[in-house]
Amino acid sequence: MRVTAFRVQNYKKIRDTGWINAHGLTAFVGKNEAGKSAIFRGLSKLNPADGEKYDALKEFPRSRFTDEFYKQDWQVASVKFSLNSGEREELLKLCPLLPNIETVECTRCYSWNLIIEFEPAPKLPDINLSALLPLLKTSIEKVRELIAPEGKGEELKTVKESLLTQMASQETTLKGRAQKENVPKPEIDAIINVISSHSNEQWQKDLLQDILADFRIFSEQIQNVAQMHQAEEWVSKNIPYFLYFDRYDILDSAIHIPSFIRELNSQTKSPKHRVTHCLFKHVNLDIEKLRQLASSGRDQDFSAEIQRQVDERQILLASAAIAMTNKFSDWWEQRKHKFQYRADGNYFRVWVSDDLDPSEIELDQRSAGLQYFFSFYLVFLVEAEGAHRNCILLLDEPGLHVHASAQAKVVEFLEKLSRDNQALYSTHSPFMIDGNHLERARAVYEAEDGTTKVSEDVWPRDKDTLFPLQAALGYSIAQTLFISKQQVIVEGLTDYWVFKSINEVLGIKNRKMLHPEIALVPAGGIERLMPLASLLMGHDVEIAVLLDGDEPGRRAGKKVKEELLCGKENHCIFIGNVTGNADAELEDIFPEDYYLETVKQAYAGLEISFSAEEKRIAKLAKRVEAFFQRNDLGKFEKWRPARVILDRIGKDPDTIPISTLEHVEAIFNRLNAVFGH
Numbered sequence: 001m002r003v004t005a006f007r008v009q010n011y012k013k014i015r016d017t018g019w020i021n022a023h024g025l026t027a028f029v030g031k032n033e034a035g036k037s038a039i040f041r042g043l044s045k046l047n048p049a050d051g052e053k054y055d056a057l058k059e060f061p062r063s064r065f066t067d068e069f070y071k072q073d074w075q076v077a078s079v080k081f082s083l084n085s086g087e088r089e090e091l092l093k094l095c096p097l098l099p100n101i102e103t104v105e106c107t108r109c110y111s112w113n114l115i116i117e118f119e120p121a122p123k124l125p126d127i128n129l130s131a132l133l134p135l136l137k138t139s140i141e142k143v144r145e146l147i148a149p150e151g152k153g154e155e156l157k158t159v160k161e162s163l164l165t166q167m168a169s170q171e172t173t174l175k176g177r178a179q180k181e182n183v184p185k186p187e188i189d190a191i192i193n194v195i196s197s198h199s200n201e202q203w204q205k206d207l208l209q210d211i212l213a214d215f216r217i218f219s220e221q222i223q224n225v226a227q228m229h230q231a232e233e234w235v236s237k238n239i240p241y242f243l244y245f246d247r248y249d250i251l252d253s254a255i256h257i258p259s260f261i262r263e264l265n266s267q268t269k270s271p272k273h274r275v276t277h278c279l280f281k282h283v284n285l286d287i288e289k290l291r292q293l294a295s296s297g298r299d300q301d302f303s304a305e306i307q308r309q310v311d312e313r314q315i316l317l318a319s320a321a322i323a324m325t326n327k328f329s330d331w332w333e334q335r336k337h338k339f340q341y342r343a344d345g346n347y348f349r350v351w352v353s354d355d356l357d358p359s360e361i362e363l364d365q366r367s368a369g370l371q372y373f374f375s376f377y378l379v380f381l382v383e384a385e386g387a388h389r390n391c392i393l394l395l396d397e398p399g400l401h402v403h404a405s406a407q408a409k410v411v412e413f414l415e416k417l418s419r420d421n422q423a424l425y426s427t428h429s430p431f432m433i434d435g436n437h438l439e440r441a442r443a444v445y446e447a448e449d450g451t452t453k454v455s456e457d458v459w460p461r462d463k464d465t466l467f468p469l470q471a472a473l474g475y476s477i478a479q480t481l482f483i484s485k486q487q488v489i490v491e492g493l494t495d496y497w498v499f500k501s502i503n504e505v506l507g508i509k510n511r512k513m514l515h516p517e518i519a520l521v522p523a524g525g526i527e528r529l530m531p532l533a534s535l536l537m538g539h540d541v542e543i544a545v546l547l548d549g550d551e552p553g554r555r556a557g558k559k560v561k562e563e564l565l566c567g568k569e570n571h572c573i574f575i576g577n578v579t580g581n582a583d584a585e586l587e588d589i590f591p592e593d594y595y596l597e598t599v600k601q602a603y604a605g606l607e608i609s610f611s612a613e614e615k616r617i618a619k620l621a622k623r624v625e626a627f628f629q630r631n632d633l634g635k636f637e638k639w640r641p642a643r644v645i646l647d648r649i650g651k652d653p654d655t656i657p658i659s660t661l662e663h664v665e666a667i668f669n670r671l672n673a674v675f676g677h
Contacts, residue, residue, distance in 0.1 A: 001083060001104070003079055003080070004021065004080045006022060006077065006078065008042040010074045010110075011041075011042035011077075015061070015452075021647065022424060025414055025418040025440060026442060028426040028427070028444050029428065029433060030445055040244055041394075045076065045077060045242070048244070049243040050243075053112055054108075056110050074110050075107050078106070081239075083103065083104060094227055097122040097227070098231060101118050104118050104119070128182050129183060130180065135214055136167060136191070143160055143164055146160060146207050166194050183222060185222045240390045243392065244394040245394070250275070250368075251276060251279060251363065251374065254362065257347065274379065279348075283316060328377060335356065339351070340352075369399070376395070376398070393418075393424070393425075396426050397428075398410060398414065407432050410432065443455045486517055486541070486543075486675045488519070489529060489544070489545045490521070495546070496522035499546075504649070504653075505653040506668070514671060515675065518671060526552050529547075533564055544671055545557065545560055545571065546574075547574055548586060549576025549577065549584045554574065575588070575589065576588075583618055589660050590620075598642075602640035603640065614627055
């Protein structure tokens with residue numbers, strides 16, 4: 001089961017996030033106090049790895065608690081899971097009503113009630129008393145109207161009297177109960193048995209078979225509903241664990257064993273209790289036994305049994321430390337670390353050395369980044385209980401204490417981790433955002449009413465929230481400026497996003513991609529084209545330009561060819577020259593219906609109907625701009641549908657039209673040829 005989308009409601013400052021799509025690795029970006037941690041913690045309790053349930057007194061929105069909480073069982077976390085073929089087959093075995101199930105939606109409430117819904121939703125039969133009573137009434141009438149075959153009149157009279165008495169009694173009993181109550185299968189089977197008991201001879205079976213068939217169908221429907229409950233129970237047992245980890249769960253390198261035992265037995269636990277408890281489970285030591293061994297040298301005489309216990313403790317510690325060293329080295333590649341676990345009197349300590357410095361140093365004296373990831377991995381090993389491939393990771397600020405230059409490595413590490421475990425992480429650092437995959441970013445911000453909102457299609461205008469996204473994109477672009485010696489300048493960020501993303505789809509589809517030695521660079525507007533082009537050429541970078549076929553693009557292209565590309569006019573390529581429509585812009589590489597759908601999605605609730613005059617406008621984006629102007633809808637912002645297109649690519653590359661792939665492939669073939677590839 002993999003998460004495709006989730007929603008958090010009625011949790012702390014969150015009223016409703018709405019449905020948020022999730023990829024294998026998804027970044028949640030926002031300033032402090034925006035609500036990122038609340039989203040993760042609320043989501044994690046759908047099926048928490050640490051077993052912590054909702055606490056309404058602390059987690060239901062305070063401003064609504066007195067007036068609203070006790071009125072209903074409030075929903076908190078909802079998740080849509082996609083099912084693989086094996087899971088679908090398992091559900092079909094349990095319930096024949098689930099032949100085409102693709103996804104299942106699970107919702108956890110404050111009461112800990114779990115609501116499970118399948119998609120497409122199966123049509124469940126009505127098996128409550130209000131459905132059985134009409135059937136019973138009709139059956140009684142059918143019994144009264146039975147006509148005996150020749151010579152069987154007296155026998156049928158006896159059968160009818162007996163059946164009518166028993167069925168009428170059953171009808172009276174049922175009428176006295178709640179009509180919405182489901183019928184237990186034993187009750188319907190009892191009715192079937194009554195009818196069957198009067199069907200000993202063939203003529204009786206012939207007369208009663210239709211009546212009996214109706215009740216058997218009802219019995220089968222009860223069985224179907226029971227099978228549906230079994231399928232729901234299977235889903236409940238197979239929901240992935242959600243492992244939430246924040247920066248407060250950092251292990252102390254020196255653990256005072258008696259203090260930890262007192263905390264273990266108390267109601268109040270420190271933030272570090274969780275990871276400390278995981279450490280002892282990982283080491284496979286009984287904490288009380290460890291305390292007793294710590295005092296054995298002072299309070300007891302030496303014995304062979306005590307020596308054996310001490311040896312056993314040291315062997316367990318050494319074995320666990322070796323296992324952690326090996327696993328962590330495979331997992332964390334920045335440096336090879338070696339861990340030592342030691343019990344010294346009443347203290348349990350963790351020591352660390354590495355391949356550059358063999359000196360053993362206490363864990364809390366190492367970098368905050370190493371402490372974080374060691375502690376997280378410890379919790380990951382223990383709380384996932386071996387089911388690592390079925391565990392969803394929710395990491396709150398995972399690279400907070402890592403140097404900026406190393407945060408990109410952290411993202412690479414999370415990317416690797418997400419191949420087996422879907423990972424969601426929060427950040428406010430631009431270095432923790434992959435500028436080449438902004439479709440993975442979700443902006444978390446405060447609405448005007450102070451509640452938490454999440455945006456994935458349209459980013460908010462909040463400058464503090466947008467800053468890390470803008471900085472990430474700028475940093476990503478800056479890295480390419482002088483590294484690649486062959487670069488294609490496109491007009492703006494929208495062009496860069498779209499061409500970069502579709503290039504990835506071409507690779508997935510085994511089509512011709514832009515050669516890897518060629519870098520795309522956005523000019524940030526047509527007016528910045530000449531300065532950027534001349535800057536790159538001044539650093540011995542071979543350039544080409546890819547421009548819209550409209551009048552500003554043609555004018556800029558003419559200037560570039562005349563002043564910079566002397567003798568290399570073929571390095572200036574217009575989208576229109578490749579698509580067949582000379583005036584074509586970026587938006588014209590998409591079919592009209594497809595692009596208009598993205599506009600409608602970007603501007604929720606918008607209905608587009610072009611006038612006769614607008615239909616004569618050749619360029620699609622200009623046509624939409626005219627529609628916006630005619631209807632006083634404000635300025636049409638091209639980046640909005642572009643953001644929708646990026647998100648569609650991220651969810652399912654197959655949604656990109658074939659004609660679009662063919663247009664972009666033709667453009668890239670032209671560019672590859674220009675650079676001799």
